[in-house]
Amino acid sequence: MSPRLRMTAALVPPGCALADIGSDHAYLPAWLAARGVCCHVIAADVGEGPLRNAAQTLAKLGLGDRVELRQSDGLDAFAPGEADCFLFAGMGGTLIVRLLARGTALFRPGLTIVAQPMSRAAELRGWLWNHGFSIEEERACQDDRRVYGALRAVYDGQARRITPGMPWTGLLPACGDPAAVEILRRTAVHLRTRAAALEADGRDPAEAERLRAALQELESEMTRHGYGT
Numbered sequence: 001m002s003p004r005l006r007m008t009a010a011l012v013p014p015g016c017a018l019a020d021i022g023s024d025h026a027y028l029p030a031w032l033a034a035r036g037v038c039c040h041v042i043a044a045d046v047g048e049g050p051l052r053n054a055a056q057t058l059a060k061l062g063l064g065d066r067v068e069l070r071q072s073d074g075l076d077a078f079a080p081g082e083a084d085c086f087l088f089a090g091m092g093g094t095l096i097v098r099l100l101a102r103g104t105a106l107f108r109p110g111l112t113i114v115a116q117p118m119s120r121a122a123e124l125r126g127w128l129w130n131h132g133f134s135i136e137e138e139r140a141c142q143d144d145r146r147v148y149g150a151l152r153a154v155y156d157g158q159a160r161r162i163t164p165g166m167p168w169t170g171l172l173p174a175c176g177d178p179a180a181v182e183i184l185r186r187t188a189v190h191l192r193t194r195a196a197a198l199e200a201d202g203r204d205p206a207e208a209e210r211l212r213a214a215l216q217e218l219e220s221e222m223t224r225h226g227y228g229t
Helices: 003-009 027-034 048-060 094-102 121-129 178-201 205-224
Strands: 017-021 042-046 068-071 085-091 112-117 133-143 146-155
Touching: 003 027, 003 085, 003 112, 003 146, 017 027, 017 133, 027 042, 027 048, 042 048, 042 146, 048 068, 048 178, 085 094, 094 112, 121 133, 121 146, 133 178, 146 178, 178 205
Parallel strands: 017 042, 017 085, 042 068, 085 112
Antiparallel strands: 112 146, 133 146
16 A cells, blocks of 8 residues: 555554445555454445445455445445444545534544545644544655645544644644654645735735634744744
């Protein structure tokens, strides 16, 4: 597997019943099933084509009887308790949030979300914290000249009071990986550029102030961990 998928797989709790949402070729479920990481694995996708791809992958690896295939639009085809870990890899943070928001009836204490958002990680972090999840760990890696992040969150039903910078920073400062530092630096550039644009044309001063506060928090965290900005 690619470094991005290996990083994501490393966040899956051993012994869990896993559902990989948007599985496509089922590379992650196959890797986890082959190593016995999970007690049960479901590879789910909304389309019949991706499920055929997944079936081919599993047949080729001799894992057809160890991974269940399921057609599902996000979490729609799941009942409470069928999976205690839902995995989302290779899709945007906005889409992950939308799928989770439709599946709140499945949320139970201890439910784990492993996510590798390709974009809008701040939106995903903020949603998780505001909807009863505790983010336990974040990781980052470089893969083919790009940097990626992934996180694991566990549901406890307690909404968090979050500061403006928390969704943008997450737990990446504690990660220590050079890829995490690069993600934080790029996030700082985005916040600085967006705030300056809003200030320049006088649009939405409250949002500009919020972005400046988030930038100040992010830079403070980077300095505290010795990364510089």
